[in-house]
Amino acid sequence: MVDAGIASVDLPRGSLLRTALRSPSFVAGAVITLIFIGLALVSFVWTPFNFATQDIPNKLHAPTTLHWFGTDQYGRDVFSQILVGARTSIAVAFIAVGIGVAVGVPLGLWAAARRGTLLDDAIMRLNDLVFAFPALLIAILITAVFGPSATNAVIAIGIFNIPVFARLSRAAALSLWTRDFILAARVAGKGATRISVEHILPNIFNTLVVQITIQFSLGILAEAALAYVGLGAQPPTPSWGKMLADSQTLVSLAPHLAIIPGLAIVLTVLGLNLMGDGLRDIFDPRLRRSRR
Amino acid sequence: MSLLEIKNLTLAIGDIPILHGIDLSLEPGKVLGIIGESGSGKSMTALSIMQLLPQGSINSGTINLDGVDLLQKSERELCSIRGRDIGMVFQEPMTALDPLKTIGDQVAETIWVHGRMNRGGAHDEADRVLERVGLPRDRFPRSRFPHELSGGQRQRVVIASAIALKPKLLIADEPTTALDVTTQARILELLRRLVAEDGMGMIFITHDLAVVAGLADHVAVMRHGEVVESGATRDVFRDLKHPYTRQLFEASSHTPPRDPSLPGGEPVLTVANLVRDYRIPPRHLFAPAGAFRAVDDVSLRIERGENVGLVGESGSGKSTLARAIMALEPAQGGTIHIDGTPLDGRDLKARRKLQVVFQDPYGSFDPRQRVDTLVTEPFHLLGSDAPRGQDRRRRIDAALTNVGLSPSDAEKYIHEFSGGQRQRIAIARALIIEPSLIILDEAVSALDVSIRAQILDLLAELSDRLAISYLFISHDLSVVRSITDRVLVMKAGKIVESGPTAEVFANPKHPYTRELIAATPNLERALANA
Numbered sequence: 001m002v003d004a005g006i007a008s009v010d011l012p013r014g015s016l017l018r019t020a021l022r023s024p025s026f027v028a029g030a031v032i033t034l035i036f037i038g039l040a041l042v043s044f045v046w047t048p049f050n051f052a053t054q055d056i057p058n059k060l061h062a063p064t065t066l067h068w069f070g071t072d073q074y075g076r077d078v079f080s081q082i083l084v085g086a087r088t089s090i091a092v093a094f095i096a097v098g099i100g101v102a103v104g105v106p107l108g109l110w111a112a113a114r115r116g117t118l119l120d121d122a123i124m125r126l127n128d129l130v131f132a133f134p135a136l137l138i139a140i141l142i143t144a145v146f147g148p149s150a151t152n153a154v155i156a157i158g159i160f161n162i163p164v165f166a167r168l169s170r171a172a173a174l175s176l177w178t179r180d181f182i183l184a185a186r187v188a189g190k191g192a193t194r195i196s197v198e199h200i201l202p203n204i205f206n207t208l209v210v211q212i213t214i215q216f217s218l219g220i221l222a223e224a225a226l227a228y229v230g231l232g233a234q235p236p237t238p239s240w241g242k243m244l245a246d247s248q249t250l251v252s253l254a255p256h257l258a259i260i261p262g263l264a265i266v267l268t269v270l271g272l273n274l275m276g277d278g279l280r281d282i283f284d285p286r287l288r289r290s291r292r
Numbered sequence: 293m294s295l296l297e298i299k300n301l302t303l304a305i306g307d308i309p310i311l312h313g314i315d316l317s318l319e320p321g322k323v324l325g326i327i328g329e330s331g332s333g334k335s336m337t338a339l340s341i342m343q344l345l346p347q348g349s350i351n352s353g354t355i356n357l358d359g360v361d362l363l364q365k366s367e368r369e370l371c372s373i374r375g376r377d378i379g380m381v382f383q384e385p386m387t388a389l390d391p392l393k394t395i396g397d398q399v400a401e402t403i404w405v406h407g408r409m410n411r412g413g414a415h416d417e418a419d420r421v422l423e424r425v426g427l428p429r430d431r432f433p434r435s436r437f438p439h440e441l442s443g444g445q446r447q448r449v450v451i452a453s454a455i456a457l458k459p460k461l462l463i464a465d466e467p468t469t470a471l472d473v474t475t476q477a478r479i480l481e482l483l484r485r486l487v488a489e490d491g492m493g494m495i496f497i498t499h500d501l502a503v504v505a506g507l508a509d510h511v512a513v514m515r516h517g518e519v520v521e522s523g524a525t526r527d528v529f530r531d532l533k534h535p536y537t538r539q540l541f542e543a544s545s546h547t548p549p550r551d552p553s554l555p556g557g558e559p560v561l562t563v564a565n566l567v568r569d570y571r572i573p574p575r576h577l578f579a580p581a582g583a584f585r586a587v588d589d590v591s592l593r594i595e596r597g598e599n600v601g602l603v604g605e606s607g608s609g610k611s612t613l614a615r616a617i618m619a620l621e622p623a624q625g626g627t628i629h630i631d632g633t634p635l636d637g638r639d640l641k642a643r644r645k646l647q648v649v650f651q652d653p654y655g656s657f658d659p660r661q662r663v664d665t666l667v668t669e670p671f672h673l674l675g676s677d678a679p680r681g682q683d684r685r686r687r688i689d690a691a692l693t694n695v696g697l698s699p700s701d702a703e704k705y706i707h708e709f710s711g712g713q714r715q716r717i718a719i720a721r722a723l724i725i726e727p728s729l730i731i732l733d734e735a736v737s738a739l740d741v742s743i744r745a746q747i748l749d750l751l752a753e754l755s756d757r758l759a760i761s762y763l764f765i766s767h768d769l770s771v772v773r774s775i776t777d778r779v780l781v782m783k784a785g786k787i788v789e790s791g792p793t794a795e796v797f798a799n800p801k802h803p804y805t806r807e808l809i810a811a812t813p814n815l816e817r818a819l820a821n822a
Contacts, residue, residue, distance in 0.1 A: 179655050180650040180651075180652055180655040180656040181655065181656050181657050181658045183620065183648075183650065183656075184648070184650065184656055184657075184669065184718075184721070185658075185669060186620055187618055187620070187643075187646075187647065187648050187670075188669045188670045188671075188672045188673055189640045189643050189670075189672050189673045190669075190672050194672075199658050199660075202658075202660040202661075203658065203659070203660055283660075284659075284660075285659065285660060285662075285705040285707070286659060286705070286707045
């Protein structure tokens, strides 16, 4: 999707990167996001403790030099859990949003290109049908058939994301289809598919980026909700959402158990939001010129 | 004493100065025309009088309305002045009315917010005002909604709410620009009558010299936030003292030079018995679907190098005809041949001969693409024959040079160009695959007069040099008159008159053509009567 935008702009790589580095929000967002992705990767080779090892005598410790983020109710090291949990949470959210974008955006563009026809109606009513069921219900449905796991949670959240992106891209594309430059492309003999890819997609990119960052944060929270009712990642595999959910009975006793995974989620979402804002500016030639 | 006296008015929005010391005055019962091109500050002057400026605006100077300085008034006092002492009519009657309110409520609202009457009284008064602006109750019940009226009728409703409280001053900002010529003539007549009856002063803002010449007692010519010349209409237009006034005057009646030997010979476009129907959804479940015939059995022929005008009012079917010729919409009957090849939507080969330039220079380009990508879009029609590499580069350079731009502009984005330059790029995009026919759909309507004159010159020169034919669609008869060899007049889906342009204008045969020509504001005629 991003490629379509760049390809049509046809800029040398260096220049686009240079503009990107000049955007403070993009740089800040990218740094935060990269740190979290880095942490998730580090957890594959190193964690200060084994995330699953219980040490009951040392339970509910506040942060110390030994346990940087303290310990939980079983005496497990919270820092190690955050590292390993980053894998689950980020992967779940990324893949779920990926499914939503990969299926939803083409569906929405297709419906917009055939606007007013039976096909448009069929696609959009099908989307309404999916939309009518909350993610949780779909997840219960899926786990009832395939059994509970993080993979099934991803699929459930992903399916829930499809109508979000389908509706958004259809609505944004519809207003573009009435513009003169689309008419000019039709006069040049271009078909609906080509126009959708070359003209519509780059122009709705702004809107999509904003929605992607929103859906990403919702994805992390949805995974937490699923984990909470036991339909997401199975114990002992940690996820940020599950850590947050587990901490709720202990909030007054050990507030760090809620604050630390909460901060991790907030910072990741903030990083992505900033990056999304930056990306939006970078891909808009009007804003790009004015910054020079 | 003057009704309105503006002295040394300046306006800055943020750090940007917009108006530099405007002096204007207006007597009761008189019309002051403010003329200027886009960006001249004419609308900002009007909004300064209303004190409806954008955020961060700073005014200085004085605006005296009947001895009261409006710049010294608080927002609360201004609210009671707006609508009561000053009425305003905007350009776009489609958006100036609340779509969810009936026309009766719309006008009554102005009356009762100023607390003169209760709601019942306000509705009775609204009824009388609507009657005055030519919307009699029996034909236009007060329970109608704006979407049930035509553009001209809506503008009458807007005027009714502006004059409902008999304001001392009426400001009309391009009130007829969005209307057809015959409607425009009737609205101008109405405004003239209201000014005479109520003795109010009117400021009439426009870019159209011919409209002002027939209406205003005094004119002020504005450019770059300054009044460059002002005085009695007749004196200003007779003497043309200021070079800018002369330039505007010449641009408005500009006729590009043509090589008369060229047109003729083989036909480029032949349209025979074309029919375009729109399906009307059935009124109830089992009723048959109706049909609206937008283009009714139209035949026409354009020869090589010939410029043909297609005139008609909105709804006459001229744009539908153009869309059918461009194969953007299916026709229900008839044939279209381009350079002898029958045209259908799928055949890219025949479509190479046909290109189009649209009205809106801002909406016709993808903001995400560079000019070189935009201009080469029609290469898609060439399929695998499309030029690549050096050859492509050369074609882009040639197309841009042809329209008076420089080859280095290819690397810029569209937002870096002005409206006139964008229209040049639109022409370059049409020229790049060397078509035989270019459809110009209101291609100069959105441009200022001086830019319009340049674009018309460019079009005439390209037509002579490259032997390109134009189908020039426009509602503006004076433009059609200056650039076309032949003209077709369209009404209700049919071509009612056609012939050489000079002949049709000099001796119109069909009553509709006569009506159109009479309604078109004419600068020379207006000055002769002044």
